[in-house]
Amino acid sequence: MQTRLEAPAQEPRNVAQASGEIHLAGVSRAFARSGAAPVAALADVSLDVAAGETVAVVGPSGCGKTTLLELVCGLQAPDAGTVRAAPAVLMPQRDLLLPWLSAIDNAALALRVAGVGRTESRERAHPLFAAFGLEGFERTRPHELSGGMRQRVAFLRTLLSGKPVLCLDEPFGALDALTRREMQDWLAGALEREARTVLLVTHDVEEAAVLADRIVVLSPRPGRVVAEIPVDLAHPRAATDPALVALRERALEALRA
Amino acid sequence: MTRARLGRLVPPVLLVVALLAVWELYARLGSVDDFILPAPSEIARALWDDRSLLWSNLLVTAQEVGLGVIAALVLGFGLAVALHFSATLRRGTYPLLVASQAVPIVIVAPLLVVWFGFGIVPKLAIIALVCFFPVVVTTLDALGNVDPDQLKLLRTLDASRWQAFRYVEAPAALPAALSGAKIAVAVAVIGAVFAEYAGSSSGLGHLMLQAIPQLETPRAYAAVALLAAFAVALFSALALAERRLVPWAHRRTEGPRP
Numbered sequence: 001m002q003t004r005l006e007a008p009a010q011e012p013r014n015v016a017q018a019s020g021e022i023h024l025a026g027v028s029r030a031f032a033r034s035g036a037a038p039v040a041a042l043a044d045v046s047l048d049v050a051a052g053e054t055v056a057v058v059g060p061s062g063c064g065k066t067t068l069l070e071l072v073c074g075l076q077a078p079d080a081g082t083v084r085a086a087p088a089v090l091m092p093q094r095d096l097l098l099p100w101l102s103a104i105d106n107a108a109l110a111l112r113v114a115g116v117g118r119t120e121s122r123e124r125a126h127p128l129f130a131a132f133g134l135e136g137f138e139r140t141r142p143h144e145l146s147g148g149m150r151q152r153v154a155f156l157r158t159l160l161s162g163k164p165v166l167c168l169d170e171p172f173g174a175l176d177a178l179t180r181r182e183m184q185d186w187l188a189g190a191l192e193r194e195a196r197t198v199l200l201v202t203h204d205v206e207e208a209a210v211l212a213d214r215i216v217v218l219s220p221r222p223g224r225v226v227a228e229i230p231v232d233l234a235h236p237r238a239a240t241d242p243a244l245v246a247l248r249e250r251a252l253e254a255l256r257a
Numbered sequence: 258m259t260r261a262r263l264g265r266l267v268p269p270v271l272l273v274v275a276l277l278a279v280w281e282l283y284a285r286l287g288s289v290d291d292f293i294l295p296a297p298s299e300i301a302r303a304l305w306d307d308r309s310l311l312w313s314n315l316l317v318t319a320q321e322v323g324l325g326v327i328a329a330l331v332l333g334f335g336l337a338v339a340l341h342f343s344a345t346l347r348r349g350t351y352p353l354l355v356a357s358q359a360v361p362i363v364i365v366a367p368l369l370v371v372w373f374g375f376g377i378v379p380k381l382a383i384i385a386l387v388c389f390f391p392v393v394v395t396t397l398d399a400l401g402n403v404d405p406d407q408l409k410l411l412r413t414l415d416a417s418r419w420q421a422f423r424y425v426e427a428p429a430a431l432p433a434a435l436s437g438a439k440i441a442v443a444v445a446v447i448g449a450v451f452a453e454y455a456g457s458s459s460g461l462g463h464l465m466l467q468a469i470p471q472l473e474t475p476r477a478y479a480a481v482a483l484l485a486a487f488a489v490a491l492f493s494a495l496a497l498a499e500r501r502l503v504p505w506a507h508r509r510t511e512g513p514r515p
Contacts (some may be wrong), residue, residue: 070409073413074413075409075412075413088413089413089414090409090410090413092406092409092410094406096404096406096407096410098407098424098425098428099505099506100428100429100431100503100505109414109424110414112424113411113414113415113416113420113424114415141504141505143505161413161414
Protein backbone atom coordinates (compact mmCIF):
# COMPACT_ATOMS: atom_id res chain seq x y z
CA MET A 1 0.00 0.00 0.00
CA GLN A 2 2.90 2.33 0.74
CA THR A 3 3.87 2.66 -2.90
CA ARG A 4 0.33 3.63 -3.88
CA LEU A 5 0.63 6.82 -1.88
CA GLU A 6 3.54 8.11 -3.92
CA ALA A 7 2.70 10.53 -6.68
CA PRO A 8 2.12 8.49 -9.82
CA ALA A 9 4.08 9.29 -12.95
CA GLN A 10 1.65 11.58 -14.70
CA GLU A 11 1.36 12.92 -18.17
CA PRO A 12 2.42 16.54 -18.61
CA ARG A 13 -1.18 17.61 -19.34
CA ASN A 14 -1.93 17.66 -15.64
CA VAL A 15 0.68 20.29 -14.79
CA ALA A 16 -1.59 23.23 -15.57
CA GLN A 17 -4.55 21.56 -13.93
CA ALA A 18 -5.57 23.84 -11.12
CA SER A 19 -5.13 27.17 -12.85
CA GLY A 20 -7.00 26.82 -16.13
CA GLU A 21 -4.09 27.49 -18.45
CA ILE A 22 -3.51 25.96 -21.87
CA HIS A 23 -0.05 25.45 -23.37
CA LEU A 24 0.49 24.01 -26.82
CA ALA A 25 4.05 23.73 -28.07
CA GLY A 26 4.95 22.64 -31.61
CA VAL A 27 1.80 20.55 -31.96
CA SER A 28 1.26 18.61 -35.19
CA ARG A 29 -1.52 16.22 -36.04
CA ALA A 30 -2.25 14.26 -39.20
CA PHE A 31 -5.02 11.85 -40.12
CA ALA A 32 -4.57 8.64 -42.05
CA ARG A 33 -6.72 8.17 -45.14
CA SER A 34 -7.43 4.88 -46.81
CA GLY A 35 -5.51 4.62 -50.06
CA ALA A 36 -4.01 8.10 -49.89
CA ALA A 37 -1.32 10.09 -48.14
CA PRO A 38 -2.23 11.23 -44.62
CA VAL A 39 -3.80 14.69 -44.29
CA ALA A 40 -1.98 17.09 -42.04
CA ALA A 41 -4.57 18.94 -39.94
CA LEU A 42 -2.25 20.99 -37.76
CA ALA A 43 1.42 21.79 -38.29
CA ASP A 44 3.69 23.12 -35.56
CA VAL A 45 1.04 25.05 -33.63
CA SER A 46 2.14 26.81 -30.47
CA LEU A 47 -0.38 28.63 -28.33
CA ASP A 48 -0.48 29.80 -24.72
CA VAL A 49 -3.74 30.79 -23.08
CA ALA A 50 -3.72 32.34 -19.62
CA ALA A 51 -6.27 31.37 -16.99
CA GLY A 52 -9.50 33.30 -17.45
CA GLU A 53 -8.60 34.46 -20.94
CA THR A 54 -10.99 34.12 -23.89
CA VAL A 55 -9.15 33.24 -27.08
CA ALA A 56 -10.91 32.95 -30.42
CA VAL A 57 -9.39 30.71 -33.08
CA VAL A 58 -10.41 31.66 -36.60
CA GLY A 59 -9.45 30.03 -39.86
CA PRO A 60 -10.79 28.69 -43.13
CA SER A 61 -12.81 25.50 -42.96
CA GLY A 62 -10.73 22.36 -42.75
CA CYS A 63 -7.79 24.07 -41.08
CA GLY A 64 -7.87 21.82 -38.04
CA LYS A 65 -9.80 24.05 -35.64
CA THR A 66 -11.90 21.20 -34.31
CA THR A 67 -8.78 19.02 -34.02
CA LEU A 68 -7.19 21.76 -31.93
CA LEU A 69 -10.11 21.69 -29.49
CA GLU A 70 -10.13 17.91 -29.29
CA LEU A 71 -6.41 17.95 -28.49
CA VAL A 72 -7.02 20.40 -25.65
CA CYS A 73 -9.91 18.26 -24.36
CA GLY A 74 -7.73 15.16 -24.45
CA LEU A 75 -9.95 13.44 -27.04
CA GLN A 76 -6.94 13.11 -29.33
CA ALA A 77 -3.19 12.94 -28.82
CA PRO A 78 -0.76 15.01 -30.89
CA ASP A 79 1.63 13.30 -33.33
CA ALA A 80 4.36 15.75 -32.32
CA GLY A 81 4.71 18.50 -29.74
CA THR A 82 3.15 18.77 -26.31
CA VAL A 83 -0.31 19.69 -25.09
CA ARG A 84 -0.65 20.78 -21.49
CA ALA A 85 -4.10 21.90 -20.46
CA ALA A 86 -6.29 22.15 -17.41
CA PRO A 87 -9.31 19.85 -17.53
CA ALA A 88 -11.33 21.00 -20.51
CA VAL A 89 -14.86 20.36 -21.64
CA LEU A 90 -16.07 20.48 -25.24
CA MET A 91 -19.19 22.21 -26.46
CA PRO A 92 -19.54 20.62 -29.89
CA GLN A 93 -20.72 22.29 -33.08
CA ARG A 94 -24.03 20.45 -32.96
CA ASP A 95 -25.78 20.90 -29.63
CA LEU A 96 -26.05 17.10 -29.20
CA LEU A 97 -28.80 17.43 -26.62
CA LEU A 98 -30.17 14.01 -25.75
CA PRO A 99 -33.75 13.81 -27.11
CA TRP A 100 -34.86 11.50 -24.29
CA LEU A 101 -33.95 13.97 -21.54
CA SER A 102 -35.73 17.18 -20.58
CA ALA A 103 -33.86 20.47 -20.94
CA ILE A 104 -32.85 20.54 -17.28
CA ASP A 105 -31.65 16.92 -17.30
CA ASN A 106 -29.61 17.67 -20.42
CA ALA A 107 -28.05 20.68 -18.73
CA ALA A 108 -27.35 18.65 -15.59
CA LEU A 109 -25.88 15.69 -17.49
CA ALA A 110 -22.35 16.44 -16.31
CA LEU A 111 -23.55 16.42 -12.70
CA ARG A 112 -25.34 13.09 -13.15
CA VAL A 113 -22.22 11.60 -14.72
CA ALA A 114 -20.21 12.91 -11.75
CA GLY A 115 -22.49 10.89 -9.47
CA VAL A 116 -24.92 13.56 -8.27
CA GLY A 117 -28.50 12.31 -7.78
CA ARG A 118 -31.33 13.34 -10.09
CA THR A 119 -33.08 15.65 -7.64
CA GLU A 120 -29.94 17.39 -6.46
CA SER A 121 -28.57 17.86 -9.99
CA ARG A 122 -31.86 19.51 -11.00
CA GLU A 123 -31.74 21.76 -7.96
CA ARG A 124 -28.25 22.86 -8.87
CA ALA A 125 -29.12 23.51 -12.52
CA HIS A 126 -32.35 25.35 -11.75
CA PRO A 127 -30.94 28.78 -10.75
CA LEU A 128 -28.89 28.84 -13.95
CA PHE A 129 -32.01 28.31 -16.03
CA ALA A 130 -33.38 31.57 -14.69
CA ALA A 131 -30.07 33.38 -15.23
CA PHE A 132 -29.85 32.15 -18.82
CA GLY A 133 -33.39 33.11 -19.82
CA LEU A 134 -34.61 29.52 -19.86
CA GLU A 135 -36.98 29.71 -16.91
CA GLY A 136 -40.17 27.74 -17.46
CA PHE A 137 -38.51 25.45 -20.03
CA GLU A 138 -36.91 23.06 -17.52
CA ARG A 139 -39.12 20.13 -18.40
CA THR A 140 -39.32 20.83 -22.15
CA ARG A 141 -37.76 18.29 -24.46
CA PRO A 142 -34.99 19.52 -26.79
CA HIS A 143 -37.02 19.21 -30.01
CA GLU A 144 -39.56 21.66 -28.62
CA LEU A 145 -36.92 24.35 -27.96
CA SER A 146 -35.81 26.99 -30.46
CA GLY A 147 -32.30 26.81 -31.90
CA GLY A 148 -31.03 29.59 -29.64
CA MET A 149 -32.48 27.93 -26.56
CA ARG A 150 -30.99 24.58 -27.45
CA GLN A 151 -27.61 26.26 -27.75
CA ARG A 152 -28.07 27.85 -24.34
CA VAL A 153 -28.93 24.50 -22.78
CA ALA A 154 -25.83 23.00 -24.42
CA PHE A 155 -23.72 25.85 -23.02
CA LEU A 156 -25.24 25.31 -19.56
CA ARG A 157 -24.33 21.63 -19.77
CA THR A 158 -20.77 22.68 -20.61
CA LEU A 159 -20.63 25.14 -17.70
CA LEU A 160 -22.04 22.66 -15.19
CA SER A 161 -19.20 20.24 -15.87
CA GLY A 162 -17.28 22.57 -13.54
CA LYS A 163 -14.10 22.33 -15.62
CA PRO A 164 -11.88 25.42 -15.77
CA VAL A 165 -11.47 25.35 -19.57
CA LEU A 166 -14.38 25.62 -22.00
CA CYS A 167 -13.76 24.62 -25.61
CA LEU A 168 -16.55 26.05 -27.78
CA ASP A 169 -16.67 24.69 -31.33
CA GLU A 170 -18.60 27.17 -33.54
CA PRO A 171 -21.33 27.38 -30.94
CA PHE A 172 -23.61 29.53 -33.07
CA GLY A 173 -22.78 28.17 -36.51
CA ALA A 174 -26.21 26.65 -37.04
CA LEU A 175 -28.22 29.73 -36.04
CA ASP A 176 -29.74 32.44 -38.22
CA ALA A 177 -28.00 35.82 -38.29
CA LEU A 178 -30.35 37.57 -35.88
CA THR A 179 -30.38 34.82 -33.25
CA ARG A 180 -26.65 34.53 -33.67
CA ARG A 181 -26.15 38.21 -32.81
CA GLU A 182 -28.39 37.84 -29.75
CA MET A 183 -26.54 34.76 -28.62
CA GLN A 184 -23.16 36.46 -29.01
CA ASP A 185 -24.28 39.26 -26.70
CA TRP A 186 -25.67 36.71 -24.32
CA LEU A 187 -22.47 34.64 -24.31
CA ALA A 188 -20.34 37.77 -23.76
CA GLY A 189 -22.40 38.48 -20.64
CA ALA A 190 -22.29 34.87 -19.47
CA LEU A 191 -18.51 34.67 -19.90
CA GLU A 192 -18.03 37.87 -17.92
CA ARG A 193 -19.86 36.34 -14.97
CA GLU A 194 -17.88 33.09 -15.25
CA ALA A 195 -14.16 33.23 -14.61
CA ARG A 196 -13.23 30.45 -17.02
CA THR A 197 -10.67 30.01 -19.72
CA VAL A 198 -12.39 29.88 -23.09
CA LEU A 199 -11.09 28.59 -26.38
CA LEU A 200 -13.64 29.59 -29.01
CA VAL A 201 -13.42 28.21 -32.52
CA THR A 202 -15.31 30.14 -35.18
CA HIS A 203 -15.15 31.02 -38.85
CA ASP A 204 -16.87 34.32 -38.13
CA VAL A 205 -14.26 37.02 -37.58
CA GLU A 206 -16.82 39.44 -36.20
CA GLU A 207 -17.93 36.90 -33.61
CA ALA A 208 -14.28 36.49 -32.60
CA ALA A 209 -13.80 40.26 -32.25
CA VAL A 210 -16.99 40.71 -30.19
CA LEU A 211 -16.25 37.91 -27.75
CA ALA A 212 -12.51 37.33 -27.42
CA ASP A 213 -9.58 38.91 -25.59
CA ARG A 214 -7.33 37.69 -28.37
CA ILE A 215 -7.83 36.39 -31.91
CA VAL A 216 -5.59 33.63 -33.21
CA VAL A 217 -5.65 33.24 -37.00
CA LEU A 218 -4.87 29.84 -38.50
CA SER A 219 -3.72 29.24 -42.08
CA PRO A 220 -5.48 26.85 -44.50
CA ARG A 221 -4.67 23.18 -44.04
CA PRO A 222 -2.39 22.25 -42.45
CA GLY A 223 -3.28 24.86 -39.86
CA ARG A 224 -0.52 26.94 -38.39
CA VAL A 225 -0.73 30.19 -36.44
CA VAL A 226 -0.31 33.09 -38.87
CA ALA A 227 -1.40 35.99 -36.64
CA GLU A 228 -2.30 36.79 -33.04
CA ILE A 229 -4.41 39.91 -32.61
CA PRO A 230 -5.14 41.22 -29.11
CA VAL A 231 -8.57 42.78 -28.62
CA ASP A 232 -8.25 45.42 -25.91
CA LEU A 233 -11.82 46.68 -25.96
CA ALA A 234 -14.22 46.95 -23.02
CA HIS A 235 -17.39 44.86 -22.87
CA PRO A 236 -20.11 45.17 -24.00
CA ARG A 237 -18.79 45.62 -27.51
CA ALA A 238 -20.82 46.82 -30.46
CA ALA A 239 -20.08 45.18 -33.78
CA THR A 240 -20.25 48.63 -35.37
CA ASP A 241 -17.56 50.17 -33.10
CA PRO A 242 -14.85 51.53 -35.50
CA ALA A 243 -12.07 50.02 -33.33
CA LEU A 244 -13.73 46.61 -33.56
CA VAL A 245 -14.28 46.97 -37.29
CA ALA A 246 -10.58 47.77 -37.72
CA LEU A 247 -9.61 44.64 -35.76
CA ARG A 248 -11.99 42.58 -37.81
CA GLU A 249 -10.35 43.84 -41.00
CA ARG A 250 -6.90 43.02 -39.63
CA ALA A 251 -8.01 39.46 -38.89
CA LEU A 252 -9.60 39.11 -42.33
CA GLU A 253 -6.39 40.33 -43.94
CA ALA A 254 -4.38 37.76 -42.00
CA LEU A 255 -6.83 35.09 -43.16
CA ARG A 256 -6.40 36.12 -46.79
CA ALA A 257 -2.61 36.19 -46.64
CA MET B 258 -62.67 7.68 -30.47
CA THR B 259 -62.47 10.67 -32.74
CA ARG B 260 -63.85 10.85 -36.28
CA ALA B 261 -60.34 10.88 -37.73
CA ARG B 262 -59.37 7.70 -35.89
CA LEU B 263 -62.59 5.98 -36.94
CA GLY B 264 -61.84 7.08 -40.48
CA ARG B 265 -58.47 5.39 -40.33
CA LEU B 266 -60.19 2.09 -39.53
CA VAL B 267 -62.27 2.18 -42.71
CA PRO B 268 -59.63 0.94 -45.24
CA PRO B 269 -58.49 -2.16 -43.26
CA VAL B 270 -62.09 -3.10 -42.42
CA LEU B 271 -63.15 -2.75 -46.06
CA LEU B 272 -60.17 -4.83 -47.18
CA VAL B 273 -60.96 -7.64 -44.72
CA VAL B 274 -64.65 -7.64 -45.71
CA ALA B 275 -63.74 -7.80 -49.42
CA LEU B 276 -61.27 -10.64 -48.86
CA LEU B 277 -63.83 -12.60 -46.83
CA ALA B 278 -66.45 -12.08 -49.53
CA VAL B 279 -64.15 -13.39 -52.28
CA TRP B 280 -63.19 -16.34 -50.07
CA GLU B 281 -66.83 -17.15 -49.30
CA LEU B 282 -67.72 -17.03 -52.97
CA TYR B 283 -64.75 -19.19 -53.98
CA ALA B 284 -65.57 -21.82 -51.30
CA ARG B 285 -69.31 -21.84 -52.09
CA LEU B 286 -68.74 -22.32 -55.82
CA GLY B 287 -67.33 -25.68 -54.80
CA SER B 288 -64.05 -25.75 -56.69
CA VAL B 289 -62.33 -27.01 -53.52
CA ASP B 290 -63.70 -29.54 -51.05
CA ASP B 291 -65.10 -28.21 -47.79
CA PHE B 292 -62.61 -30.13 -45.66
CA ILE B 293 -59.71 -28.54 -47.60
CA LEU B 294 -60.97 -24.94 -47.56
CA PRO B 295 -64.03 -24.14 -45.46
CA ALA B 296 -66.02 -20.99 -46.19
CA PRO B 297 -65.68 -18.07 -43.74
CA SER B 298 -69.30 -18.60 -42.68
CA GLU B 299 -68.46 -22.18 -41.63
CA ILE B 300 -65.39 -20.95 -39.73
CA ALA B 301 -67.54 -18.38 -37.97
CA ARG B 302 -69.98 -21.10 -37.00
CA ALA B 303 -67.10 -23.23 -35.67
CA LEU B 304 -65.85 -20.25 -33.69
CA TRP B 305 -69.23 -20.00 -32.01
CA ASP B 306 -70.06 -23.71 -31.61
CA ASP B 307 -66.61 -24.68 -30.27
CA ARG B 308 -66.14 -21.50 -28.25
CA SER B 309 -65.45 -23.14 -24.90
CA LEU B 310 -63.02 -25.65 -26.45
CA LEU B 311 -61.24 -22.92 -28.40
CA TRP B 312 -61.12 -20.58 -25.42
CA SER B 313 -59.55 -23.09 -23.04
CA ASN B 314 -56.92 -24.01 -25.65
CA LEU B 315 -56.30 -20.36 -26.49
CA LEU B 316 -55.46 -19.74 -22.83
CA VAL B 317 -52.82 -22.48 -22.98
CA THR B 318 -51.22 -21.14 -26.16
CA ALA B 319 -51.45 -17.53 -24.98
CA GLN B 320 -49.58 -18.43 -21.81
CA GLU B 321 -46.87 -20.19 -23.82
CA VAL B 322 -46.53 -17.25 -26.19
CA GLY B 323 -46.54 -14.67 -23.38
CA LEU B 324 -43.87 -16.42 -21.34
CA GLY B 325 -41.90 -17.40 -24.44
CA VAL B 326 -41.80 -13.81 -25.67
CA ILE B 327 -40.67 -12.59 -22.24
CA ALA B 328 -37.91 -15.20 -22.26
CA ALA B 329 -36.92 -14.17 -25.79
CA LEU B 330 -36.82 -10.48 -24.88
CA VAL B 331 -34.72 -11.04 -21.76
CA LEU B 332 -32.38 -13.34 -23.67
CA GLY B 333 -32.30 -11.07 -26.75
CA PHE B 334 -31.64 -7.80 -24.92
CA GLY B 335 -29.12 -9.49 -22.61
CA LEU B 336 -27.23 -11.04 -25.49
CA ALA B 337 -27.26 -7.80 -27.49
CA VAL B 338 -25.77 -5.87 -24.57
CA ALA B 339 -23.16 -8.55 -23.89
CA LEU B 340 -22.16 -8.69 -27.57
CA HIS B 341 -22.07 -4.90 -27.72
CA PHE B 342 -19.64 -4.68 -24.82
CA SER B 343 -17.35 -7.49 -25.98
CA ALA B 344 -15.98 -7.55 -29.51
CA THR B 345 -14.44 -10.98 -28.84
CA LEU B 346 -17.78 -12.40 -27.79
CA ARG B 347 -19.40 -10.78 -30.84
CA ARG B 348 -16.92 -12.31 -33.26
CA GLY B 349 -17.19 -15.66 -31.54
CA THR B 350 -20.93 -16.05 -31.14
CA TYR B 351 -22.60 -13.96 -33.85
CA PRO B 352 -22.10 -16.62 -36.56
CA LEU B 353 -23.54 -19.20 -34.17
CA LEU B 354 -26.60 -17.04 -33.55
CA VAL B 355 -27.19 -16.72 -37.29
CA ALA B 356 -26.69 -20.47 -37.68
CA SER B 357 -29.24 -21.11 -34.93
CA GLN B 358 -31.86 -19.51 -37.16
CA ALA B 359 -31.13 -21.97 -39.96
CA VAL B 360 -31.97 -24.97 -37.75
CA PRO B 361 -35.48 -26.16 -38.67
CA ILE B 362 -37.68 -26.30 -35.60
CA VAL B 363 -39.04 -29.71 -36.66
CA ILE B 364 -35.54 -31.14 -36.19
CA VAL B 365 -34.91 -29.81 -32.67
CA ALA B 366 -38.47 -29.96 -31.37
CA PRO B 367 -38.52 -33.74 -30.68
CA LEU B 368 -35.15 -33.44 -28.94
CA LEU B 369 -36.52 -30.70 -26.68
CA VAL B 370 -39.53 -32.88 -25.89
CA VAL B 371 -37.19 -35.75 -24.95
CA TRP B 372 -35.21 -33.41 -22.70
CA PHE B 373 -38.01 -31.42 -21.13
CA GLY B 374 -41.13 -33.57 -21.57
CA PHE B 375 -44.59 -32.49 -22.65
CA GLY B 376 -44.87 -29.55 -20.26
CA ILE B 377 -44.47 -25.85 -21.00
CA VAL B 378 -40.64 -25.76 -20.97
CA PRO B 379 -39.96 -27.11 -24.49
CA LYS B 380 -42.62 -24.71 -25.85
CA LEU B 381 -40.91 -21.76 -24.22
CA ALA B 382 -37.56 -22.92 -25.59
CA ILE B 383 -38.89 -23.16 -29.15
CA ILE B 384 -40.73 -19.82 -28.99
CA ALA B 385 -37.63 -18.16 -27.54
CA LEU B 386 -35.51 -19.74 -30.27
CA VAL B 387 -37.63 -18.29 -33.08
CA CYS B 388 -38.12 -14.91 -31.37
CA PHE B 389 -34.81 -13.87 -29.86
CA PHE B 390 -32.96 -13.35 -33.12
CA PRO B 391 -34.73 -10.21 -34.43
CA VAL B 392 -34.40 -8.72 -30.95
CA VAL B 393 -30.64 -9.35 -30.84
CA VAL B 394 -29.98 -8.05 -34.34
CA THR B 395 -32.03 -4.85 -34.12
CA THR B 396 -30.76 -4.02 -30.62
CA LEU B 397 -27.13 -4.79 -31.37
CA ASP B 398 -27.15 -2.77 -34.60
CA ALA B 399 -28.77 0.19 -32.87
CA LEU B 400 -26.26 0.07 -30.00
CA GLY B 401 -23.44 0.13 -32.53
CA ASN B 402 -24.93 2.98 -34.57
CA VAL B 403 -25.11 5.57 -31.80
CA ASP B 404 -23.94 9.04 -32.88
CA PRO B 405 -20.16 8.98 -32.23
CA ASP B 406 -20.22 12.71 -31.44
CA GLN B 407 -22.65 12.04 -28.63
CA LEU B 408 -20.27 9.46 -27.16
CA LYS B 409 -17.38 11.91 -27.57
CA LEU B 410 -19.39 14.47 -25.63
CA LEU B 411 -19.88 11.98 -22.80
CA ARG B 412 -16.13 11.36 -22.80
CA THR B 413 -15.37 15.05 -22.28
CA LEU B 414 -17.77 14.95 -19.35
CA ASP B 415 -15.58 12.10 -17.96
CA ALA B 416 -18.36 9.51 -18.26
CA SER B 417 -17.42 5.87 -17.71
CA ARG B 418 -18.16 3.18 -20.29
CA TRP B 419 -21.18 2.12 -18.25
CA GLN B 420 -22.46 5.71 -17.97
CA ALA B 421 -22.16 6.18 -21.73
CA PHE B 422 -24.31 3.08 -22.07
CA ARG B 423 -26.85 4.19 -19.48
CA TYR B 424 -27.27 7.79 -20.62
CA VAL B 425 -26.75 7.51 -24.38
CA GLU B 426 -26.50 4.07 -25.93
CA ALA B 427 -29.38 2.33 -24.15
CA PRO B 428 -32.00 5.06 -24.72
CA ALA B 429 -30.78 5.59 -28.30
CA ALA B 430 -31.18 1.88 -29.04
CA LEU B 431 -34.56 1.53 -27.35
CA PRO B 432 -36.76 2.35 -30.40
CA ALA B 433 -34.95 -0.24 -32.53
CA ALA B 434 -35.08 -2.80 -29.71
CA LEU B 435 -38.83 -2.34 -29.53
CA SER B 436 -39.09 -2.81 -33.31
CA GLY B 437 -37.26 -6.10 -32.84
CA ALA B 438 -39.73 -7.03 -30.11
CA LYS B 439 -42.62 -6.28 -32.49
CA ILE B 440 -41.18 -8.65 -35.08
CA ALA B 441 -40.68 -11.22 -32.31
CA VAL B 442 -44.32 -11.22 -31.15
CA ALA B 443 -45.52 -11.62 -34.74
CA VAL B 444 -43.49 -14.82 -35.23
CA ALA B 445 -43.93 -16.11 -31.66
CA VAL B 446 -47.36 -17.54 -32.50
CA ILE B 447 -45.92 -19.69 -35.31
CA GLY B 448 -43.29 -20.91 -32.83
CA ALA B 449 -46.02 -21.92 -30.39
CA VAL B 450 -47.89 -23.91 -33.06
CA PHE B 451 -44.69 -25.72 -34.08
CA ALA B 452 -43.96 -26.49 -30.45
CA GLU B 453 -47.42 -27.93 -29.87
CA TYR B 454 -47.19 -30.00 -33.05
CA ALA B 455 -44.00 -31.54 -31.67
CA GLY B 456 -45.74 -32.88 -28.60
CA SER B 457 -48.49 -31.53 -26.43
CA SER B 458 -51.87 -32.36 -24.97
CA SER B 459 -53.49 -28.94 -25.25
CA GLY B 460 -53.24 -25.57 -26.98
CA LEU B 461 -54.56 -24.27 -30.31
CA GLY B 462 -51.73 -25.98 -32.24
CA HIS B 463 -52.66 -29.27 -30.65
CA LEU B 464 -56.32 -28.60 -31.47
CA MET B 465 -55.45 -28.01 -35.15
CA LEU B 466 -53.37 -31.14 -35.26
CA GLN B 467 -56.39 -33.13 -34.06
CA ALA B 468 -59.07 -31.31 -36.04
CA ILE B 469 -57.59 -31.83 -39.50
CA PRO B 470 -57.57 -35.69 -39.57
CA GLN B 471 -61.05 -35.57 -38.00
CA LEU B 472 -62.14 -33.53 -41.03
CA GLU B 473 -63.09 -30.71 -38.63
CA THR B 474 -61.28 -28.21 -40.88
CA PRO B 475 -63.49 -25.23 -39.89
CA ARG B 476 -62.36 -25.74 -36.30
CA ALA B 477 -58.69 -25.67 -37.36
CA TYR B 478 -59.32 -22.47 -39.30
CA ALA B 479 -61.13 -21.02 -36.30
CA ALA B 480 -58.01 -21.73 -34.25
CA VAL B 481 -55.91 -19.95 -36.91
CA ALA B 482 -58.24 -16.94 -36.77
CA LEU B 483 -57.83 -16.77 -32.99
CA LEU B 484 -54.04 -17.05 -33.25
CA ALA B 485 -53.96 -14.26 -35.83
CA ALA B 486 -56.14 -12.05 -33.63
CA PHE B 487 -53.90 -12.79 -30.67
CA ALA B 488 -50.77 -11.84 -32.64
CA VAL B 489 -52.40 -8.56 -33.70
CA ALA B 490 -53.36 -7.85 -30.06
CA LEU B 491 -49.79 -8.48 -28.85
CA PHE B 492 -48.36 -6.34 -31.62
CA SER B 493 -50.75 -3.48 -30.79
CA ALA B 494 -49.88 -3.73 -27.10
CA LEU B 495 -46.20 -3.35 -27.96
CA ALA B 496 -46.90 -0.44 -30.30
CA LEU B 497 -48.75 1.23 -27.43
CA ALA B 498 -45.87 0.54 -25.05
CA GLU B 499 -43.52 2.04 -27.64
CA ARG B 500 -45.43 5.32 -27.65
CA ARG B 501 -45.17 5.48 -23.87
CA LEU B 502 -41.54 4.40 -23.60
CA VAL B 503 -39.98 6.36 -26.46
CA PRO B 504 -42.11 9.49 -26.90
CA TRP B 505 -39.14 11.31 -28.49
CA ALA B 506 -39.19 8.93 -31.45
CA HIS B 507 -42.84 9.80 -32.19
CA ARG B 508 -42.86 13.47 -32.98
CA ARG B 509 -43.15 13.49 -36.72
CA THR B 510 -46.49 15.26 -36.57
CA GLU B 511 -45.11 18.08 -34.43
CA GLY B 512 -41.77 18.65 -36.10
CA PRO B 513 -39.03 20.88 -34.72
CA ARG B 514 -40.02 24.44 -33.98
CA PRO B 515 -38.05 27.27 -35.50
